[in-house]
Amino acid sequence: MTTKINISINGFPVKIEKGKTILEAAKEEGITIPTLCYHKDLCVAGNCRVCVVEVAGQRRLSAACATPCDEGMEILTNSLKVRNSRKHIIELLLAEHNADCTKCYRNGNCELQELASEYKIMTQDFIELVPLKTYSIDMYSPSIIKDDSKCIRCQRCVRTCAELQGVNALTVAHKGNKMKITTFFEKHMRDVVCTNCGQCVNHCPTGALVEKNYIEEVWEAIANPNKHVVVQTAPAVRVGLGEELGLEPGTRVTGKMVAALKRLGFDSVLDTDFTADLTIVEEGTELLTRLKRALVDKDETVSLPMATSCSPGWIKYIEHMFPEYLDNLSTCKSPQQMFGALAKTYYAKARNIEPDKIVSVSIMPCTAKKFEAFRPEMHDSGYRDVDYVLTTRELAILIKQAGLDFDKIEPVKYDRLMGDSTGAGVIFGATGGVMEAALRTAYEIITGREVPFKNLNIEPVRGMEGVREATIKIENPVKEWAFLDGVELKCAVAHGLVNAKKVMEAIKSGKANYHFIEFMACPGGCLGGGGQPIPTNAEIRQRRAEAIYAEDRDLPIRKSHENPEVIKLYKDFLIEPLGAKSHHLLHTKYTKRNRY
Amino acid sequence: MDSIQSLIKSLANEYGRKRESLLPIMQAVVDREKFLSEYSMVEIAREIDVPAAEVFGTATFYSFIETKPTGRYIIRICKTITCAMKGKNQVLFAIQDMLKIKLGETTPDKRFSLLETNCLGWCHKAPAMLINNEIYTELTPEKIREILTNYMKKNGEN
Amino acid sequence: MTNSHQLKRVDFIFRNENDWEKVLSSTLKRKPAELINELISSELKGRGGAGFPTGLKWKLTSEEKSEEKTIICNADEGEPGTFKDREILSKVPCKVLTAMAVCGHVIGAKKGFIYLRGEYKYLEPELKKAIDEFEYYCKEIDFDFSISIFMGSGAYICGEETALLESMEGRRGEPRNKPPFPSQHGYLGKPTVVNNVETLVHAFTIFKYGAKKFYDLGVQYSRGTKLFSVSGDTPKPGIYELELGMSLQDFVYEFGDGDTKAVQVGGASGFLVPRKKFKDAAIGFKGKLTGISLPTGGSMMLFNSSRSMFNVLDNYLEFFSEESCGQCTPCRVGCQQLLLGIKAVKRGDKPAVYLDKLMRLTETMQLTAKCGLGQSVANSFSSIVENFREEMIY
Secondary structure, eight states: OOOEEEEEETTEEEEEETTOBHHHHHHHTTOOOOOSSOOTTSOOOOOSOTTEEEETTOSSOEETTTOBOOTTOEEESSOHHHHHHHHHHHHHHHHHSOOOGGGOTTTTSOHHHHHHHHTTOOOOOSOOSGGGSOOOEEOOSSSEEEEGGGOOOOOHHHHIIIIITOOOOOEEESOGGGOEEEOGGGOOGGGSSOOOOOHHHHHOSSSSEEEOOOHHHHHHHHHOTTOEEEEEEOGGGGGTHHHHTTOOTTOOOHHHHHHHHHHHTOSEEEEHHHHHHHHHHHHHHHHHHHHHHHHTSOOTTSOOSEEOOOOHHHHHHHHHHOGGGGGGBOOBOOHHHHHHHHIIIIIHHHHTOOGGGEEEEEEESOSHHHHHHHOTTOOTTSSOSOOEEEEHHHHHHHHHHTTOOGGGOOOOOOOSSSOOOOHHHHGGGSTTHHHHHHHHHHHHHHHSSOOSSGGGOOGGGOSSOSEEEEEEEOOSOOGGGGGGTTOEEEEEEEESHHHHHHHHHHHHTTOOOOSEEEEESSTTGGGGOTTSOSOOOHHHHHHHHHHHHHHHHHSSOOOGGGOHHHHHHIIIIIOSTTOHHHHHHHBOOOOOOOOO | OOHHHHHHHHHHHHHOSSGGGHHHHHHHHHHHHSSOOHHHHHHHHHHHTOOHHHHHHHHTTSTTSOOSOOOSEEEEEEOSHHHHHTTHHHHHHHHHHHHTOOTTOBOTTSOEEEEEESOOSOGGGOSOEEETTEEEOSOOHHHHHHHHHHHHHOOSOO | OOTTOOOOBOOSSSOOOSOHHHHHHHHHTSOHHHHHHHHHHHTOBOTTSSOOBHHHHHHHHHHSOOSOOEEEEEEOOOSTTOOHHHHHHHHOHHHHHHHHHHHHHHHTOOEEEEEEOGGGGGGHHHHHHHHHHHHHHHHHTTOOOEEEEEEOOSOGGGGSHHHHHHHHTTSOOOOOOSSSOTTTSOGGGSOEEEEEHHHHHHHHHHHHHOHHHHHTSEETTEESEEEEEEEESOSSOEEEEEETTOBHHHHHHHHOOSOEEEEEESGGGSEEEEGGGGGGEEESOSSOOSSEEEOOSSEEEEEETTSOHHHHHHHHHHHHHHHSOSOSHHHHHHHHHHHHHHHHHHHTSSOTTHHHHHHHHHHHHHHHOSSHHHHHHHHHHHHHHHHOHHHHHO
16 A cells, blocks of 8 residues: 655646655656666666756755655746756766767767757856866777766766676775776776676766777678678577667567678678577586486585576676686586687588688677677687677667668578577576576476476566576486486576675575576676667566567477577587587686686 | 785774774774775775775775875875965975975885875964874974974884 | 944853763753753754754654664864864863763664764874773763764765765765655664764753753854854964854954954855955854854854955865765866866956856755755855955956
């Protein structure tokens, strides 16, 4: 039961739920109060002051985002006093901001620019502060560029890094006129605990934090007649890309995206979902092997629970924060890197192309994938397995630059050989998806029967709860797995690194007793990745998740081990899961890093 | 375990391994080392389990927590209004002249660092300065020479 | 305002009768509600500068339900021109400690802190001794209360009570959003009273002599006495306890050097009053007397005609630019703009009318800054620029 209170907004009486802020109340009444430091994903900071409003009886203005409504409150959101103050604040921010908009990566999608345009700030009377200070641009990270001259000190990135991710790579340092957003000892992003997840990029209102883009490199590769450019697209891209091209969140654009990629000039348009399926076969086998060693061989050196290894943000996180648990990680490479290794071996051989002529590009919802592709160990094909990683946003830029009318493009299918996928591969894009896909396959391997959930939808691992648990009891297994009879397979799913931290701490303290855990660095899983369209928030993540599960529902094959191309891959090339060849190409090892 | 590590460990034991202890621990390290090094910050972060970036962010907020190496005696001369009116600049010149360093610098023998600071709360006896935690007021160039000469005579101790 | 109001020296604060033990033990025997009423009827207002009624603050905190509560003595005296709290803590610390303990009794706190600015570290050893003695006595009379010193480290903004709380919690001293106020959500989320050093000493006086004795001093809305830190161009710089409500004219008559051009009342965050307005200005909380009433944390800085008001303002603005916590836009960028702006006008890089734009900016800062620091920069800026415009330009 919620109590309603009476307030008035701009002279109109309204009833609103008690406890709502002025900002929320106004929103319900169809009035948007401008904000900058406010983000639905984050705690309220109340520091940009753009959202100030007038409250009758108060001499000063109140920050709408941080002020709860009281009974009888009379609020003015657009009085002259409010407008003048707000304009001043925008002008102040512009004076502190490198407003060289035409040269900015976020030109056209910048909250400050939008506000300046809305309030028609046509002159700059205040003294520009940027030339008076020394700013450096940190571009040493393969994933993220940090340009302090564009920073408006809203601290969204700092709160993101702390609250959503529990990483705390970014902090506020110094005070007053020297106050800035930086890292430990103002080091480069690549030299601190940054996981490259890119959530800061996704939450930055301006161009202060952007992904390192590889757009020109990809155009060059496409234009080079001596190169064969293959592109893979991650599952979450197909449910996010549309937003960058004017479509509603949650629009599925798989076929249109494939068609667009072909028109951009990629030689072969393939699917990361294919290697997602392959991951399931390898990782599922790895899990079962670990279980067998633990339960039958009583091997005490086997590391359980086993943790997934698809999310490169999560990998870098555990390397920094819980290096003592690296053995618990599945040794499987991520689908992107499996794809890369196969592109320059299996694919090259099958297509009879010299591997050094292949340029392997991937489209990812993720900035950490850029770092992952640059890892020195990711050269198992004899070349760099993945050459360039573009985010969903960068792909949209490519499409716009090529002048493609996305509306008019007819959907087509992926190319063959590493283009086939199943519903299980698609749901990798959502939190809980890897778990669900793994269970669909593992359960069937063990029992010979389909996983006992209606329509194969393993509902307990779906959803947006930060940490979710599921227990699956194994009954009547096939002979080979008889030792698992009656075993309750305990699984957990965590997304957002702050939730990963909770699970890892529970494991560390001995409170958690899982067999298998899916970790995703980003809230909502890859569909909420740091490389996805801006804005991303809980509501948008929900819409993308629905699209992912719809994609799964509509695919004819929904179990990874039934992917015909995966079956063929084993038959023609890999021979068997966890075999010598897959060990060489599809598995990896991890690096201990410093926590502080 | 080196001396910094054991210092920080004992401080954490004394103040408790919690966020509220961060400032007292940093202050105690600064008291002894005169500044908070990158290494000290990492050790504090580890000891009380606070992200290193937050230790840095918190440390740099406070003017009296130096994060760059300083001399054994940190001279902080007040630059706020009354001291400025009452001859702070002459005092500053006298110090610079005597120590042959400028504001923000440390003498080559690592004995003195010279900094400005905001109001020290001795406006009625301006100009004022701190040397470490000692206060000196109603300064004149003559007085400065006397005070600094005494410090120069000090050997080893604080 | 007539000129008949004489400057009245009073001697409550530093008069040390060494009777704090007696005051403490007798006051602790009284009921919290009774003590709150005593404070409320004294009309004591916070002496840090903001002037919130002390009795009400204690009352609100006492009404909160919580196992743990805290009383914090704010000794982060950083306002330029203020140095009274240092004197109180070095001369009569036990009066402060006694009032803290009484507050503990009233609100239900067993723990007190003194947040002592880093610049006053030399006070720590003596203060610790006083606390030891005090705690020993508390034990003797079986009163469960302890006090710790929490050292600041050079940050003016930590005098703002929520910034102070952040600092004590091991964070950057950035003011919090209000509401909630410390009385509900203070140190570590628990109900907390934060009182200025001098406020607590006055509370001691009130508990010792009764509210009436305090109330009878001063004028309407500004009851009691106040410690003034007098500095600048004056033959008698120092600390003086005076009744509130005095006219600035009388003050200058007493403390001026015969050539007083202006007085800065309330430090850099207060107002500058030019000679022509001395007779209209009274020292006290808004409320009001005739003419201008000027609240102050006690800082009284006198400037004679040899002083350039441009230099004075420049000094203040540099202070604020550095000491702003930097989190909110109007204060962080505003202070820098004001500082650069007046320099640009002085140099001739900006026209004189740019001062008007800056005046409007200070209005915005006053309306929109998150805390008192950013809000009060307007006070000195507008009072200096309005009254000494020509000095800003030529």
